Amino acid sequence: MKIYITRHGETQWNNEGLMQGWKNSNLTDKGIENAKRLGERLKDIKFDVIYSSPLGRAIDTAKYINEKINAKVVLVESLKEMGFGIWEGMELNKIKELYFEQYTNFWERPHLYKPQEDGESFQELLVRVRNAWDEIIKAGGDNILIVTHAVVLKAIYMIIKNYQLRTFGIRHL
Template sequence: MKIYLTRHGKTEWNEAGKLQGQKDSALVEDGINNAKKLNKRLKNITFGCIYSSPLKRAFDTACYIRGEKDTPIVIKDSIKEMNFGSWEGVHHSIIKEEYTKDYDYFWNKPHLYEAKSGEGFNELIERVKRALTEIINETKSESILIVTHTVVIKAIYAIIEERTLDTFWDLPFIHDTSLTIIEVHEDRYTITLRADTTHLK
């Protein structure tokens, strides 16, 4: 079985420098175009289904990637973005100024980060781990697509590669509509393509 994994397209808040989390903003033209480019790249692959985060930016991206096909899109609440609590909808510069230590820990020392509101990293990883198990167990197809978010994708890398929290943000960088491919054999996961963006060039 193969899991094709991508991040939603670029949004208004991405361009504005605001942290989104479980709040939402619309795809911008560049985000829509990148999703359409991924559609072209994946046009010859038959997905049994597409799993999407319930957030509109992910669902809309899933629709653009699906294009004219009739592949069912399954909304999966457990693959929505990390809950950033009071930081959601706030510009990065304001968060950095008002929560200097927490912001530094979040991005540079995630093993020391303690969420004052929203989710912590360990909580997110456990949620994503359960989601992956559920998806694998309920899927009968050879190939599926998951459309989700940066921190969820990073959590999937951490789970598969058994990363410690201090290495959570290690490369690869997760560009919008980048493509990761994971091969699943019984209980073994292997990442065979890592956040690839050749379709955007």
């Protein structure tokens, strides 16, 4: 089994320096173009399935990639980005100003991070991503593509490498 993993394409909120989580932001023209180019690069691989986060930016990325590879797309709720609660849609600088300690913990000391209103902890994220990972492995296949988000990618890496939360440091992506 070969598993290919990619992050969704560039979004408007990426360009605007806004925190993304469960809320969606549309792909930019560059994000769309990069997804199409990735599809072109992967077109000679016979994919059994594409597993995608159910968030719009990931679905759109999977759709553009799939124009060239024509695989079944399965949406997996547990592959969605980490939920950031009230931080979502806020400028990163504003989050840092208002929530300095937790902002710093999020980026540098994830084991100390405490989510703000309606946010998700790293522990919660890791449990759901591990469940999704285990289900994907159990389903099998020769070639699988996963389209997801930055923090989920890091969680998958941690799961594969059996790293502890203390080493999750987002800045080390």
